[in-house]
Amino acid sequence: xxxxxxxxxxxxxxxxxxxxxxxxxxxxxxxxxxxxxxxxxxxxxxxxxxxxxxxxxxxxxxxxxxxxxxxxxxxxxxxxxxxxxx
Numbered sequence: 822x823x824x825x826x827x828x829x830x831x832x833x834x835x836x837x838x839x840x841x842x843x844x845x846x847x848x849x850x851x852x853x854x855x856x857x858x859x860x861x862x863x864x865x866x867x868x869x870x871x872x873x874x875x876x877x878x879x880x881x882x883x884x885x886x887x888x889x890x891x892x893x894x895x896x897x898x899x900x901x902x903x904x905x906x907x
Contacts, residue, residue, distance in 0.1 A: 830838075842852035858864045883891065 838849055838853060842849045845852060847855070855864075
């Protein structure tokens with residue numbers, strides 16, 4: 822892979838690139854490469870990467886008390902009755 826240095830980046834542009842990269846959870850390098858690929862028409866086609874959020878409201882988090890209760894229930898179900906398996 823080649824390296825390329827870009828000189829003359831003003832502070833406002835640098836700060837904007839950093840903020841946008843952080844917002845997309847990418848490194849600045851990854852973010853700039855993505856922008857360059859899009860701008861020159863070399864963007865790779867993404868297949869099977871569509872994200873959905875329409876079921877997010879069905880999921881939540883268990884409290885510690887709920888987790889302990891569920892773990893005990895699951896543990897009880899995993900016990901093998903030795904009499905039945907002779």
